[in-house]
Amino acid sequence: MKTSLGKMTRNEAGAKEFLLKAGILHGFQPCMLCGSTRVIPAGRGRTRCSDCGFTWGLRRGSIIENTRLTYLQFIRIARLFADEIPPNEAAERLHIGLSSVDHLYHRIRLSFTDGTSGSGTPKEPARSAGPIFPKSRPGPVIFGIHYSPETIRIEPLPPATNDLIIDLDIPWSLRGNILFIDTCEKTYHGLIAYYPDRENQEVVLVQPKNRTHWPPLTVFWKYAQTSWSRHRYLKRDAVPAYVQELVFRYNHRHKDMFHAILEQLSGYEQPA
Ligand SMILES: [Zn+2]
Numbered sequence: 001m002k003t004s005l006g007k008m009t010r011n012e013a014g015a016k017e018f019l020l021k022a023g024i025l026h027g028f029q030p031c032m033l034c035g036s037t038r039v040i041p042a043g044r045g046r047t048r049c050s051d052c053g054f055t056w057g058l059r060r061g062s063i064i065e066n067t068r069l070t071y072l073q074f075i076r077i078a079r080l081f082a083d084e085i086p087p088n089e090a091a092e093r094l095h096i097g098l099s100s101v102d103h104l105y106h107r108i109r110l111s112f113t114d115g116t117s118g119s120g121t122p123k124e125p126a127r128s129a130g131p132i133f134p135k136s137r138p139g140p141v142i143f144g145i146h147y148s149p150e151t152i153r154i155e156p157l158p159p160a161t162n163d164l165i166i167d168l169d170i171p172w173s174l175r176g177n178i179l180f181i182d183t184c185e186k187t188y189h190g191l192i193a194y195y196p197d198r199e200n201q202e203v204v205l206v207q208p209k210n211r212t213h214w215p216p217l218t219v220f221w222k223y224a225q226t227s228w229s230r231h232r233y234l235k236r237d238a239v240p241a242y243v244q245e246l247v248f249r250y251n252h253r254h255k256d257m258f259h260a261i262l263e264q265l266s267g268y269e270q271p272a
Pocket residue numbers: 031032033034035036049050051052053054
């Protein structure tokens with residue numbers, strides 16, 4: 001797949017073919033309106049339902065539905081996302097508006113909260129959980145971490161577990177800025193926090209408890225440290241989605257990230 005990417009992505013037609021093969025674009029699928037499988041090509045890449053007459057475009061339901069990105073642009077942005085290139089730098093390199101890049105980055109992140117974030121992990125109803133703090137008044141974001149030998153799963157803890165913070169052995173000044181606490185078995189093993197600095201830039205602090213690592217999570221914490229250092233541009237309200245990205249990256253750290261992401265996006269369904 002990797003070798004064919006260069007050839008496939010020289011022009012828009014090749015890019016389209018590549019995305020169809022990768023399952024990002026869904027090609028023929030049952031009618032969205034009536035569910036009929038009697039669907040026929042309707043020209044210009046559109047599909048028509050023979051039963052109810054409804055037509056729809058190739059992008060429908062895909063990660064690029066309702067975006068103006070070309071197929072090539074999508075592939076290039078996804079590639080830079082995989083390489084952890086900040087959105088402003090990606091926008092500059094590709095001559096694409098920053099808001100388009102931001103928007104796609106965010107959509108890709110949301111796809112991580114949806115599906116399984118590791119082999120053999122059961123599907124979690126993560127979407128229904130929603131943000132655990134109001135956007136206008138950000139509070140600490142607490143995640144529980146579950147680990148099995150090779151994969152990690154992180155879930156927001158219910159607000160009731162805020163009490164957990166009170167028992168933590170961490171400075172008070174930090175408590176409001178906590179983005180992530182690693183609580184496994186209700187024990188605190190480390191945290192990731194924000195410090196707004198004098199220029200109002202936010203600095204991310206990754207701190208394992210007592211500066212030592214709890215052995216089962218050592219590799220994860222080291223990974224998190226490196227990855228967060230590349231994501232200091234993140235806005236605070238993007239952090240819960242980023243935490244899921246972090247987990248996805250960790251669980252796929254031995255794979256080619258671009259292809260792991262494409263695979264994840266092939267199962268993506270744009271919410272109505
Ligand atoms: Zn129909």
